[in-house]
Amino acid sequence: MIDPTTTKMYAEAAEAADAVERQFTANAGVIDALVARLKQAPPRFIVTCARGSSDHAATYGKYLFETTLGLVTASASPSVGSVYAVQPQLDGALFVVISQSGKSPDLLRNAEIAKAAGAIVVALVNVADSPLARLADTVIPLRAGPENSVAATKSYLCSLAALLQLAARWSGDAALLAAIEELPEAMRAAWRQDWSSLVSGLRLAQNLFVLGRGLGLAAAQEAALKFKETCGLHAEAFSSAEVKHGPMALVGADFPVLAFAQDDDTGASTAAIASEFRARGAPVWLALPGAQGAGVLPLPAPRHPACTPLLTVQAFYGAVNALAVARGHNPDVPPHLNKVTETV
Structure with missing residues (x-):
């Protein structure tokens, strides 16, 4: 068995706070220029386009934009443009494409369609000279640095951070602006949290539900994906509201x-469904900032709940890396997967 602290996944996840801090400083100018343009000609709605972990970041963006700006935000299906060759009516939209590599053909095609339709195309990419970056009206570099483990970690957290900085500066929310100043240090604190009870509890598991709601749904989606790709553990993500519509019968x-x-206001309902499942005899772990008690995974409390998903995922990455090793897997090289997936 390898030492879990020697994996590339562990090292890269540990760099996330530094990368986010670097990103906030380096991107301030480009974010402010974009915000000025958006305030001068406000978009009618926002559309996100992404796949995989980047699409989970887009879920976070949806809740973030809708709760801070009140702008309806929808997820585009890349296949509509790339396979079905449909050209959606996107005039007046802000079209946000999120991609680590910036070269997947389907995302490029949809960005082209959006631009031709009159949308403002913004690309969040880790490769600043990628084809997607050259196509976009505005590029927001993720600045995660090289990421060699197949499992994306710091690039995912940098995607969330870029969306957070954009929403904070666009909305002008003083509390949110103050919170992002403290976010890198809060992420470092989250990385130090002890989630070993989750590792020992899931070492022999075969199936798992991961629950979240609102701003936290994206964290649940990302966790479920990481369980599958790094641990060989079948996990499904659900909203803590939607899980009551059928899936809960399995628990x-x-x-x-x-x-x-x-x-935030979704926390009580998520904690309540966790308690209900625990009462059925299910092994349940609850991550909630500041909470204590049996089955609680510790998390520092941020100044603003929009920062909580980043802290949750940061702590989770350390645990899932250790779990992968405990289950006999190398999280850096999952079977049948490549670092870059180019979907047509």
Whole structure:
């Protein structure tokens, strides 16, 4: 068995706070210029376009934009443009494309369609000279640095951070602006949290639900993907509201549940469904900033709940890396996967 602290995934996840801090400083000018343009000609709505972990970041962006700006935000299906050759009516939209490599053909095609339709195309990319970056009206570099492990970690967190900085400066929310100043240090604190109970509890598991809601749903989606790709553990993400519409029938004794609760108005309902599942005999772990008690995974409390998903995922990455090793996997080289997936 390898030492979990020697994997590329561990090292790269540990760099996330430094990368976010670097990003906030370096991107301030480009964000402010974009915000000035958006305030001068406000978009009618926002559309996101992404796949994989980047699409989970887009889920976060949806809730972030809708809760801070009140702008309806929808996710585009890349296949509509690249396979079905449909040209959606996107005039007056802000079209946000999120991609680590910036060269997947389907994302490029949809960005081209959006630009031709009159949308403002903004690309969040880790490769600043990629084809997507050259196509976009505005490029927001993720600045995660090289990422060699197949499992994306710091680039995902940098995607969330870029969306957060954009929303904070666009909305002018004083509390959110203050919170992002403290975010890198809060992420460092999250990385130090002890989630070993999750590792030991899931070492022999075969199935798992991961729950989140609102701003926290993207964290649940990302966790479920990482369980599958790094641990060979079948995990499905659900909103803590949607899980009650059918999927909860599967949860009973010995069916594990990981719940990510937000420190906002969605938190109580997520904690309540976690308690309900625990009462059925299910092994349940709850991550909620500041919470204590049996089955609680510790998290520092940020100044603003929009920062909580980044802290949750930062702590989770350390745990899932250790779990992968405990289950006999190398998280850096999952079977059948490549670092860059180019979908047509």
